[in-house]
Amino acid sequence: MNSKTISIKELIESGNPPEILFWIGCAGSYDERYKKVTKSFVQILNELNINYGVLGKEEGCTGDPARRAGNEYLFQMQAINNINLLNTYNVKRIVTACPHCFNTIKNEYPALGGEYEVQHHSEFLEELLDEGKIQVEKSKEKITYHDSCYLGRANNIYSAPRKVIDSLKSDLIEMKRNKQNGLCCGAGGAQMFKEAEEGKKSINIERIEEAIDSGATTIASACPFCLTMMSDGIKEKNQEENIKTKDIVELLAENLKSKKQN
Amino acid sequence: MFGYLEQIVFIIIFSFFGFLIFRRSKTIYRNISLGKKEYKSFNNRSEKIKNVLLLALGQKKMFKKIIPAILHLLIYVGFILINIEVLEIILDGVFGTHRVFASIFNNSYHYVISFFEFLAILVIISCVFFSIRRNILKIDRFQKVELFGWPNLDANIILIAEIILMVAILTMNAADLSLQSVNSENYTKTGLFYFSNYLTPMLNGFDESQLIFIERTAWWIHIVGIFSFALYVTYSKHLHIFLAFPNTYHANNEPLGKMKNMPEITSEINMMLGDANNTEVQEQTINRFGAKDISDLSWKNLLDAYSCTECGRCTEECPANLTGKKLSPRKIMMDTRDRAEEYGKILDQNGNPEIKNFLLDSYVTREEINACTSCNACTEACPININPLEIILELRRYVALEESKAPNEWNMMFQNIETNFSPWKFPIEDRFKWNKENE
Structure with a gap:
């Protein structure tokens, strides 16, 4: 730094x-x-x-x-x-x-x-990308984006995180349920801080199966709770070798052009 | 056409149903008014009207699922336009005329009626498809526990009633055509009705008086059926045909993530901090923090409940329900309406409704409300912007604020926030430590 x-x-x-x-x-x-x-x-x-x-x-x-x-x-x-x-x-x-x-x-x-x-x-x-202030290298990852409920449905922000991913010129693969229909990671509404109620399945597993089905090699998210839930899901599915979980800003930072010149 | 006796009978039946529907409407209005008055939509007038035009009239959100949306639209258009014929029937009934609009529309009358017949057939087809989806294909959202028993029967009664009403119109028209062809007195020539015409061969064996009997019976079945249906609707899940309009009008277009503020808590905190100037104490109006019963919810929550037609699009999208938890946003709405009904009934008997049952525990369990991730999938899914999440969060507020009975892990989280200003148990000293760590 x-x-x-x-x-x-x-x-x-x-x-x-x-x-x-x-x-x-x-x-x-x-x-x-x-x-x-x-x-x-x-x-x-x-x-x-x-x-x-x-x-x-x-x-x-x-x-x-x-x-x-x-x-x-x-x-x-x-x-x-x-x-x-x-x-x-x-x-x-x-x-x-x-x-x-x-x-x-x-x-x-x-x-x-x-x-x-x-x-x-x-x-x-x-905004920084639109103003041309950030230049990024092309990424080879196949990325899918998991919508955060508090960004998406709660505040109608669907395109900003996708534009960040698009800047990497990688293939953005949408999961079946995306944007307005995106499936929650399971941690919102203070669920992050307690065990889930009894049921047939964990919500993050339901979601991670969809992410795996998409064929992506990276699951991008833009929320700390989503990231935790996605990472836990990947671990539980033993897919850590094949699929990475990252925040959108990590993807940008890893592929910054200026950084590579330093 | 009619004798005076029939006119009088008709007027009595008409007034009787009118009175029952009026009385029931007053009860529903009173029940909705049991909710707190504080709710106010932040939308301006043009946003409100736009919501009604897009969501209620235009059924925009229905079209997320194209097949049911089209079937639903057909029934909807059919019912609205066929009401013009109902108006004719009422006028005929009151004034003893027969097909009074025939003289107004003249040569085009038979086109108008044929168009209505076309709609009637589309309504029948749609209702048959809906019955198949519900009872044979067993679409997932119609197979949830909260629909077992009465709600499923209610839905089927409505579908069957709609089919019967439409069959009655067609039968009535077919008998009318047959009577016209035998030059029966009173049955003036109207020109061909293009759809019921195909039913006339079935009536070939009947003589004139039998045909009149069939025509009159179908006429009475149709109109008394319409009245009964209108009354039934006020007791059923089907009120959305009226309430979708006020419900979308009063909806709020604010970001879904925004939770309703509790000014009464703000005044308590201000009082505690000694900021008396900012304190507008309204103690007398505050009974409870959060909601234990329907009287603690806002009138809009209750309007939501009466507007819900139990389509289950909310429950279908709910991540908790999808993964087998007990929570179903549709059930929250059904419970709220059922409890409002019970509450109103006890009031009508001059009883105290808040003794034995409450919305919380007697209807909605803690397990249900605790399972919600507040993801807004339900509110997004609802075609008429009903908000089950707000009710869930109000119930949680009651549990946490009045009873201090939130789940243990949440109480620990509260404690962490109180002592460390973070939901996790990390020392305040470490909050800025990341800045000193190397990558």
């Missing part, structure tokens, strides 16, 4: 308030696998000299899982704390690599006094 990520507090103290706040999210901060996604995104931000900052240790859960599990009180406590912090730092624009954080900050914080321009990293990357 060419430069370290600096917290918004330090940036403001040194008189350089950032234009963009990168909201990492809990998975991006703690989850071993998703930390790699955070680092890939940071790599691109740094490479393009984008003026951004992070909340660092001051960031706290948006409250999404608490709200979906019914604990409105805890959600609002989290939300109000976060909003106070964001407003103190005069944050105007937020980018995040988590669709759950994205949905909550974008759609639910305004009712509690937090109004920001919020982008998911897929939309942000799409």
Whole structure:
């Protein structure tokens, strides 16, 4: 990594308030696998000299899982704390690599006094690609994209992540159920944090079978929960040798042209 | 054509059904009004009208499945247009005339009626196909547990009733043609009806008085059938033929991911933080946090429930249901309507509805609501934008906020958020550690 990520507090103290706040999210901060996604995104931000900052240790859960599990009180406590912090730092624009954080900050914080321009990293990357700021090598992978419910149906973002994949000039293979009809990975609505109810099958297995059937060699996703569920499914199906699970920003970072020149 | 006695009988029957339908409609309106008043669509007027035109009138989302969409459209168009003939029948019944529109439409009357007959045949064909799909092909979404018993019978009764009504029209017209051909008094020449014409050979053996009897019987079966059907609909799952319109009108086009805010919690937190200025306490109107019963849901949730026709497109797409969990979004809607009915009945008997049964536990179990991934597949699938997810989340709110009985693992997650500001048990100190790690 060419430069370290600096917290918004330090940036403001040194008189350089950032234009963009990168909201990492809990998975991006703690989850071993998703930390790699955070680092890939940071790599691109740094490479393009984008003026951004992070909340660092001051960031706290948006409250999404608490709200979906019914604990409105805890959600609002989290939300109000976060909003106070964001407003103190005069944050105007937020980018995040988590669709759950994205949905909550974008759609639910305004009712509690937090109004920001919020982008998911897929939309942000799409903009950079459109502006020609990122050049990527062709990828040989056969990629399928698993829609995140909180990006797709919840916020109607279907084309941005697909455009990111298209930039790799690889074959994007659609699964049978895609876009509006995409099948959930099974982790939304706070399911990530408990065992599933009794049933015949795990939701992620139902989904991973569809992904395997598509013939893809890489399952791309754009959500930490989806990534976990897809990776677990691949492991359970003993397909780790044949199929990789990656976030869209990892695919970009791996194939950056400028990176290869360095 | 009619004697005065028949006119009086007709008017009595007509008024009787009118009265029953009116009374039942009032009950449904009252039951929907049992919900909280707070719901308000954020859509502006033109968005609301657009929703009605696209979803209810245009049936846009039905066309995700092309075959049932076409069959459904045929029945729908058939029923709306054939109502013009029902109007004629009512006028004839009240004023004692026969085919009163024949003199208005003149030479084109037989074309109009023939067109209706064409629609009637399409309706019959569609209903037969629907019965086959439901009962013989056993399409998966019609085989779920929540449909066993009454709901399945209800669906078949509606299909059969529609077939009977259409057969009655055709029989009535065929007998009319036969009577015209024997120059029967009162049966004025209308010109050929192109479809019922093919049925007339079956009536060849009957004399004039028998034909009149057949024509009159079919006439009465058709019109009393229509009245009975209209009344039956108000008690059945079939109310969507009316309620799809207000339901799409009042729907919300906000992002599906946005959860309804609870301002009463915000005021509690503000009070706790000592920010009294921001606090508009409305304690008197708040009974419970979240929903334990239908009275805690919004009137729109209840309108949703009465509008649901149990097509099961939601359940078919639900990831929990697909993988064998008990949750079925359709059942959530059916339970909500059934409970609203029960609730209303107890109120009508001057009882207290919230003693023995509640929506939660007596109808919807915790296992069902806990299985939801909030993926919005159900809301996306619903042709008329019914929202089962909102009801599920309101029930979860009651369980977590009023009872503190959320599943243990969720309680642990809550605790982690409270202490570490993360749903996982990691120390706050480590949150920014990724920045120091090498790739």
